[in-house]
Amino acid sequence: GAGVSQSPRYKVAKRGQDVALRCDPISGHVSLFWYQQALGQGPEFLTYFQNEAQLDKSGLPSDRFFAERPEGSVSTLKIQRTQQEDSAVYLCASSRGGVRLAPLHFGNGTRLTVT
Amino acid sequence: DAKTTQPTSMDCAEGRAANLPCNHSTISGNEYVYWYRQIHSQGPQYIIHGLKNNETNEMASLIITEDRKSSTLILPHATLRDTAVYYCIVRINTGTASKLTFGTGTRLQVTL
Numbered sequence: 362g363a364g365v366s367q368s369p370r371y372k373v374a375k376r377g378q379d380v381a382l383r384c385d386p387i388s389g390h391v392s393l394f395w396y397q398q399a400l401g402q403g404p405e406f407l408t409y410f411q412n413e414a415q416l417d418k419s420g421l422p423s424d425r426f427f428a429e430r431p432e433g434s435v436s437t438l439k440i441q442r443t444q445q446e447d448s449a450v451y452l453c454a455s456s457r458g459g460v461r462l463a464p465l466h467f468g469n470g471t472r473l474t475v476t
Numbered sequence: 477d478a479k480t481t482q483p484t485s486m487d488c489a490e491g492r493a494a495n496l497p498c499n500h501s502t503i504s505g506n507e508y509v510y511w512y513r514q515i516h517s518q519g520p521q522y523i524i525h526g527l528k529n530n531e532t533n534e535m536a537s538l539i540i541t542e543d544r545k546s547s548t549l550i551l552p553h554a555t556l557r558d559t560a561v562y563y564c565i566v567r568i569n570t571g572t573a574s575k576l577t578f579g580t581g582t583r584l585q586v587t588l
Contacts, residue, residue: 365519401580402580467519
């Protein structure tokens with residue numbers, strides 16, 4: 362299908378390892394978002410891109426979290442020196458953006474487990 | 477963004493209408509009401525949004541009170557596949573950052 366694709370679907374990392382999570386947004390979508398969802402909670406905003414520009418990174422919990430979208434399409438969320446509290450589902454969403462704002466389309470997420 | 481209050485959980489019999497309430501008493505004039513749902517192990521899915529008029533699409537209807545302090549999402553004929561967590565979100569509809577602030581939502585269980 363033509364939805365938002367995230368990989369890997371599941372990731373297990375030992376504490377202290379670095380991980381990289383990939384998001385392929387819907388083709389042509391200008392806006393891209395990353396969210397973090399802890400078990401039993403609603404998604405929490407991490408960061409937002411408009412094309413390749415990272416316009417809001419206010420939700421990133423620490424400087425161990427880094428996101429990029431170098432060509433304005435695929436995005437990668439990197440977590441350095443993972444900690445157990447980083448265990449969560451990481452969701453990516455994209456939208457057309459624009460004045461009449463289109464809804465966000467979410468991927469099915471990457472479940473990260475830090476052991 | 478204005479805070480919303482939703483019941484933690486609700487049950488609904490299959491084939492009946494599911495009415496999910498949401499309070500947003502501090503909503504401001506330029507804030508929209510959005511509804512998303514999240515089926516287990518999937519990402520959130522957009523359902524519907526509105527400003528002050530009632531809205532209907534192929535998935536659901538959204539009824540917003542005249543004072544805009546509350547709204548109700550209506551699934552007219554619930555099926556087992558509608559079992560999910562439903563999130564009510566209010567936010568300003570701008571042309572740039574479309575950050576959504578999710579709460580904990582209502583867990584709807586549709587039963588036979």
